[in-house]
Amino acid sequence: MKIILVAGARPNFMKIAPIIRAMNKHPQLEPVLVHTGQHYDKNMSGTFFQTLGIPDPHYNLQVGSGSHAVQTAEVMVRFEEVCLKEKPDVVMVVGDVNSTIATGLTAKKLHITLAHVEAGLRSGDRSMPEEINRLATDAITDLFFTTELQGTKNLINEGHAPESVHFVGHVMIDNLFYQLQNLSESTISTDVVQLKKSLPEKYICMTLHRPSNVDSRENISKIFDAVREISTRAPVVFPIHPRTLKNIESFGLKPLLNTENIITTSPLDYNDFLYLWKDSCLVLTDSGGLQEEATALRIPCLTMRENTERPVTAEVGSNIVVGTDGEKIKRLAMEAIEGKWKECAVPELWDGRASERIVCLIGEEKLICYNVVKKQ
Ligand code: UD1
Numbered sequence: 221m222k223i224i225l226v227a228g229a230r231p232n233f234m235k236i237a238p239i240i241r242a243m244n245k246h247p248q249l250e251p252v253l254v255h256t257g258q259h260y261d262k263n264m265s266g267t268f269f270q271t272l273g274i275p276d277p278h279y280n281l282q283v284g285s286g287s288h289a290v291q292t293a294e295v296m297v298r299f300e301e302v303c304l305k306e307k308p309d310v311v312m313v314v315g316d317v318n319s320t321i322a323t324g325l326t327a328k329k330l331h332i333t334l335a336h337v338e339a340g341l342r343s344g345d346r347s348m349p350e351e352i353n354r355l356a357t358d359a360i361t362d363l364f365f366t367t368e369l370q371g372t373k374n375l376i377n378e379g380h381a382p383e384s385v386h387f388v389g390h391v392m393i394d395n396l397f398y399q400l401q402n403l404s405e406s407t408i409s410t411d412v413v414q415l416k417k418s419l420p421e422k423y424i425c426m427t428l429h430r431p432s433n434v435d436s437r438e439n440i441s442k443i444f445d446a447v448r449e450i451s452t453r454a455p456v457v458f459p460i461h462p463r464t465l466k467n468i469e470s471f472g473l474k475p476l477l478n479t480e481n482i483i484t485t486s487p488l489d490y491n492d493f494l495y496l497w498k499d500s501c502l503v504l505t506d507s508g509g510l511q512e513e514a515t516a517l518r519i520p521c522l523t524m525r526e527n528t529e530r531p532v533t534a535e536v537g538s539n540i541v542v543g544t545d546g547e548k549i550k551r552l553a554m555e556a557i558e559g560k561w562k563e564c565a566v567p568e569l570w571d572g573r574a575s576e577r578i579v580c581l582i583g584e585e586k587l588i589c590y591n592v593v594k595k596q
Pocket of ligand 1: 229230231258259260261264265285286316317318319349350429461462463
């Protein structure tokens with residue numbers, strides 16, 4: 221069975237790494253890796269392939285940045301050529317970025333079976349580009365693989381056939397556990413090792429890149445004001461995403477970060493950042509993936525968004541959704557620094573074996589029959 225596996229942007233790379241490893245153990249599966257090139261900088265893409273052990277892609281579509289329409293359309297045009305040439309049995313997409321919907325839509329229009337890993341998540345917030353990508357991708361997906369039971373419920377409520385929805389756990393957590401097992405100081409960049417040595421026992425790691433936060437001068441200023449205050453109690457390490465950096469500069473907000481307690485860096489390699497945040501006393505973020513990874517390691521996490529499409533992280537995990545309410549962020553951050561946090565657990569099936577489950581299911585006769593029926 222030939223399967224095209226698609227990755228485009230930074231959060232996709234952590235998800236495809238364990239899937240490829242699992243597929244390589246099944247000789248009947250022939251994976252073809254396509255990188256759309258949505259993310260292209262060395263520190264947003266190249267280093268992730270090396271660090272996570274992802275082989276060179278068979279195709280790099282090199283679409284680069286652009287408006288949503290331009291980026292999505294470019295991926296579609298270039299991906300169609302690949303599908304026509306490779307004639308895959310299945311196209312497998314992960315997550316919710318523009319490359320996910322663009323390649324999914326292209327595959328379906330060519331009558332290729334579409335599998336979506338991390339399906340069914342819903343924030344209910346249609347102003348979020350990822351929510352549109354999730355809804356549109358799931359509307360045309362044949363095989364759904366969900367990370368939490370709420371995802372399965374959402375899909376069933378939307379009318380999808382229960383036998384097409386498989387709760388398998390989370391491939392991103394497979395990758396996290398795999399990387400943690402192999403993490404050694406000798407593979408971490410010297411600057412990051414030095415940085416960690418210079419930090420006190422209690423420090424915080426922060427990431428911020430959602431358009432709803434960083435494209436708004438008001439929201440980003442509110443967050444930075446709170447973070448400046450928190451940083452007087454525990455220093456904050458802040459690797460800055462390119463979108464965020466551009467906006468900080470254009471809004472003239474650089475002075476707000478001008479304190480020795482906020483340590484800014486360029487975007488970090490996966491393991492370099494993991495080496496820092498795994499021992500932090502708090503993660504401050506608006507990233508979907510980091511909420512989940514912090515939950516898997518039971519690290520207190522404050523999600524600076526109004527909602528989450530990953531409710532299990534807040535229901536059983538260590539995550540609290542706080543929006544951009546500065547007072548709330550400060551109060552809860554102080555509690556984390558003082559070691560007071562809610563009881564938390566690791567969600568069901570987040571055990572490092574989701575990729576194996578996906579690969580076994582996709583290789584199952586039952587699913588192959590399902591594909592054949594769909595193709596007729
Ligand atoms: C994208 C995803 C988002 C994901 C995020 C992780 C969509 C709609 N959004 O958002 O879900 O959480 O990736 O990073 O797909 N840029 C660079 N170098 C790069 C890539 C981007 O400098 O390698 C800059 C460009 O100026 C670009 C901007 O960052 O215009 C935004 O990149 P884009 O891929 O459009 O969206 P992200 O904000 O990264």
